[in-house]
Amino acid sequence: MSQPQTAITPTRDADFPEWYQQVVKAADLAENSDVRGCMVIKPWGYGIWEAMQRGLDGMFKATGHKNAYFPLFIPLSYMAKEAQHVEGFAKECAVVTHHRLESDGKGGLRPAPSAELAEPLVVRPTSETIIGATYAKWVQSYRDLPILINQWANVVRWEMRPRVFLRTAEFLWQEGHTAHETKAEAVAETEQMLGVYATFARDWLALPVFTGEKSAGERFPGAEQTLCIEAMVQDRKAIQAGTSHFLGQNFAKASGIEFLSRENKKEFAWTTSWGVSTRLIGTVIMAHGDDDGLILPPRIAPAHVVILPIVPKPDMRDSVFAACDALAAQLRATIFAGEPIRVEVDKRDLTGGVKSWEWIKKGVPVRVEIGPRDLEKGTVAFARRDRGHKEKTFPTNAELLASIATTLQEIHDTLLARATTLRDTHTVKIETREDFVKFFTAKDDSKISGGFALAHWDGTAETETEIKEQLKVTIRCIPADAPAEDGPCVWSGKPSKRRVLFAKSY
């Protein structure tokens, strides 16, 4: 039977959103559940999340944070404490109103009217309010500050149009919540954590990102300042990969986080919050995947290496399996990026081609085949996911063991270089409204247009809104390293002090 040219149909060029869905399926990452908008994350997908957690958690600890856990439920009245915040989240909250079920008399169940809660509970869309209320009890003196806490949790936002990993009703994330004595300290914390995210994106996800500040229109509800990292994926759209918010004293005032200062005066604390979510998995898929499926940056791959035993005759099975297990053990004793190499030996009784293609689609960085011919020669067949699927080399076991860590690092570097080239190729300075419109208008059926535009903005919400409505283009961020530069706004022609980053986004 003839196979298609690529493992994934359609290709990225033909239909990028559909390609994405097919990769999620082919790589066995996740599936939609019976609950609309909620996903089942399967072992391979969850393994990626676990690797991301390890990486981030280490970086949080290294910057002085500790993990804790706060309740899933938030009293309704807490949500109302911060005006901007409630306005931003009210429309997408799941609310618990009852605590018992009873028979409906028709063989089904219903919430018992007698068990209605005095105060409804909101399933957390984010935890600023409940954590703020807790911190208020913990803080009395400047000596109680700073509080540097992170929690790994799930949150619920009742999204109208869900998409696996990118936008689901329930998602997994981490949310850091800190409280500080001074504004300067809180601002420094906000910037520090954005830096952590940018480093993590580069060193673990092989993603170059723009860092910067959101415009007022794109800011987190209740924040004074929202910083973000923005990545470009292969359809040249932007995706917000992480955010860090300076919350000023807004939430401290709303929650009553007050302390006696060194001058013996009552003062409100300065707070921050910062988070990344399982959306990062979707970002990695779209940034690095190809028409044969997922390609995983090694540091977040649940398995770095898969070993495929080749067993032409049943009587060779034991010796080939033994050789595979022996090599796996040696690989596991080798260190890559500070962790033992993760190896899987795929002993399932399937034909070689099927197994190979499964692992290609799953994006495992390195595939190793061991058959009887290799046993005789002491070699293996070796293939890397960042190269063509027919490109094989035949190193000896010793050569493989000596080079594997370097190879994995090379794969990471290759992915980062590719993603950087993609981003740089499609990030352009634009001066005129005509060019701006042209840049964001698709030229053919692919629907892929533009990329990132660095252009002058007059700083008004009116201009921002007009651009959003007419072109579906938003200000992704005001880049942190943008130099002061006078010029006319690309839309209104009014004077501008510096360029901002425009793009279509997820």
Add this chain to the structure above:
RNA sequence: CGGGGCGUAGCUUAGCUUGGUAGAGCGCCUGGUUUGGGACCAGGAGGUCGCAGGUUCAAAUCCUGUCGCCCCGACCA
């Protein structure tokens, strides 16, 4: 919540216009031949056609209602 589309086996679907009691491909199971890039042969399991009502001798097919899902918008990590 507006506009469009669709519900038939685990998945993709044919059949519906013109009613006669369900077929295929993939997947799955068993046996055998295979296995260094998506194998083949033989046999087998699996469906109250989303749900409820109506018309009819007879409904996957026609009618009404209802539920769910998908796509496009508004919202968003």
